[in-house]
Amino acid sequence: MVVTETLARPSEAKSGLPKIKTALPGPNAKRIIADDERLISPSYTRSYPLVVKRGRGAIIEDVDGNQFLDFSAGIAVTSTGHCHPEVVAAIQRQAGELIHMSGTDFFYESMIELASRLSKVAPMAGPHKFYFGNSGTESVECALKLARYHTKRQGVLAFYGAFHGRTMGSLSLTASKPQQRRRFAPLVPGVTHVPFPYAYRFGEGKTERDYGLQCAKFIEERLFKTTVPPEELAAIFVEPIQGEGGYVPAPPEFLRELRRIADENGILLVADEVQSGAGRTGKWWAIEHAGVEPDIVCIAKGIASGMPLGITMTRASIMDWVPGSHASTFGGNPVAIAAALASMDVIEREGLVNAAQLGDKLKKRMSTWITKHPMVGDVRGKGLMLAVEMVKDKQSKTPISKEALEQVFREARTHSAWLPEPVPVELLRKATNEAYHKIS
Ligand code: PLP
Numbered sequence: 001m002v003v004t005e006t007l008a009r010p011s012e013a014k015s016g017l018p019k020i021k022t023a024l025p026g027p028n029a030k031r032i033i034a035d036d037e038r039l040i041s042p043s044y045t046r047s048y049p050l051v052v053k054r055g056r057g058a059i060i061e062d063v064d065g066n067q068f069l070d071f072s073a074g075i076a077v078t079s080t081g082h083c084h085p086e087v088v089a090a091i092q093r094q095a096g097e098l099i100h101m102s103g104t105d106f107f108y109e110s111m112i113e114l115a116s117r118l119s120k121v122a123p124m125a126g127p128h129k130f131y132f133g134n135s136g137t138e139s140v141e142c143a144l145k146l147a148r149y150h151t152k153r154q155g156v157l158a159f160y161g162a163f164h165g166r167t168m169g170s171l172s173l174t175a176s177k178p179q180q181r182r183r184f185a186p187l188v189p190g191v192t193h194v195p196f197p198y199a200y201r202f203g204e205g206k207t208e209r210d211y212g213l214q215c216a217k218f219i220e221e222r223l224f225k226t227t228v229p230p231e232e233l234a235a236i237f238v239e240p241i242q243g244e245g246g247y248v249p250a251p252p253e254f255l256r257e258l259r260r261i262a263d264e265n266g267i268l269l270v271a272d273e274v275q276s277g278a279g280r281t282g283k284w285w286a287i288e289h290a291g292v293e294p295d296i297v298c299i300a301k302g303i304a305s306g307m308p309l310g311i312t313m314t315r316a317s318i319m320d321w322v323p324g325s326h327a328s329t330f331g332g333n334p335v336a337i338a339a340a341l342a343s344m345d346v347i348e349r350e351g352l353v354n355a356a357q358l359g360d361k362l363k364k365r366m367s368t369w370i371t372k373h374p375m376v377g378d379v380r381g382k383g384l385m386l387a388v389e390m391v392k393d394k395q396s397k398t399p400i401s402k403e404a405l406e407q408v409f410r411e412a413r414t415h416s417a418w419l420p421e422p423v424p425v426e427l428l429r430k431a432t433n434e435a436y437h438k439i440s
Helices: 010-015 027-039 085-097 109-120 136-151 168-173 208-226 252-265 286-290 334-367 402-414
Strands: 002-005 052-056 059-062 067-069 128-133 155-159 191-194 233-238 268-272 296-299 310-315 376-382 385-390 425-428
Touching (some): 085 334, 109 334, 136 268, 155 168, 191 208, 208 252, 252 268, 385 402
Parallel strands (some): 155 233, 268 296
Antiparallel strands (some): 128 310
8 A cells, every 4th residue: 555645625625525426337437448448558557447537636536426535646646636726727828828839849938947947956966957758758768868878888777676667768677567578578788677675575684774785785796796897887777765666765875875886987876756756755856865966867747747747857967968869749848847837836835845744644653553453564655655565464574465455445445534634645556556446
């Protein structure tokens, strides 16, 4: 179970608490799902039959009039809640003025405005430069190409459990589930995966700090001395908190060691903040919790509250490629940029404090579950990017069965009074890859 953030608008959250009117899925949902099966790519991982019509704050309404708490935040995207009025207004204003002109071939001022705004909250010292694409995977593709271009090196390091995207470059860095890579080889050559410090599951009793240091040591003492000459590495890609990999925060000591290893070997450190960024952890970027300055930051998901936007932010000296090296027709679309500027206003004004304070409160409360409940193995995360890892028993740490998980959610549905009002969070059900469930 994973907790992610949104800002509910109090009046709407109070009046709109979950209401279930039909059996689920309802008749309209059933019809649409049948059509979907006929027409839409079966590669999507929709394991729950929610057919969405509209959303407000933390509430989502389906096509049969049922209302749910959106426990997924549109898969960690609706950082300001669904259809935040300021974001909607900014989108409408911009759509009435200019929808597209292509920032790859022409200029518009809002692109500079967003770059300047991001520069002020960057996790590394400036000056900075920015590339605009449309998605998380594009921000990673850009970082990968740029790292090779700038360093004139080919090799790249990434971590087991990592998720960086599904296009061929970012997929080559992804090491989360075999199905994501199955039958797509050959992928981009030159990528080496090494252990990520997921201490709870793989640390064999070591503290997070010690296991983190062990994983960093493995890179220097085993990898560099056996198969990968460090001078051939262009970049290390790391999620400061692994998302798809199980909401696993990298220990600060590990990130600091990566920074040192990168510095000593002329390697770029790339922080993939697609999931952990945009204020979700109580700071703009999760890597800030470790006091580590990356060279490149990949941004997407929550930055524009649902409008497609991917951003690659670098130290200015790194973005030294020449015209024609990389671009995207839609990247940095004016409407997406307007949504990002409005989202940044909301996140700056309310979101950071909300995520930090509420996250702290939630984590404290959830941490008490470890001693109370045999099946709560671990509680971890930062801000409102929190997770509960559920296990059969604390000794074996075997993941709980699907049936047991169902039971947990049934209980949650009947004991939902603990949810504070206004409803400030969504719980994202990640363990079984289900995005939504109802609370009635
Ligand atoms: N990087 C991380 C850390 C992600 O979590 C994701 C998506 O979940 C991506 C990259 C890819 O983003 P997108 O799905 O927008 O391409």
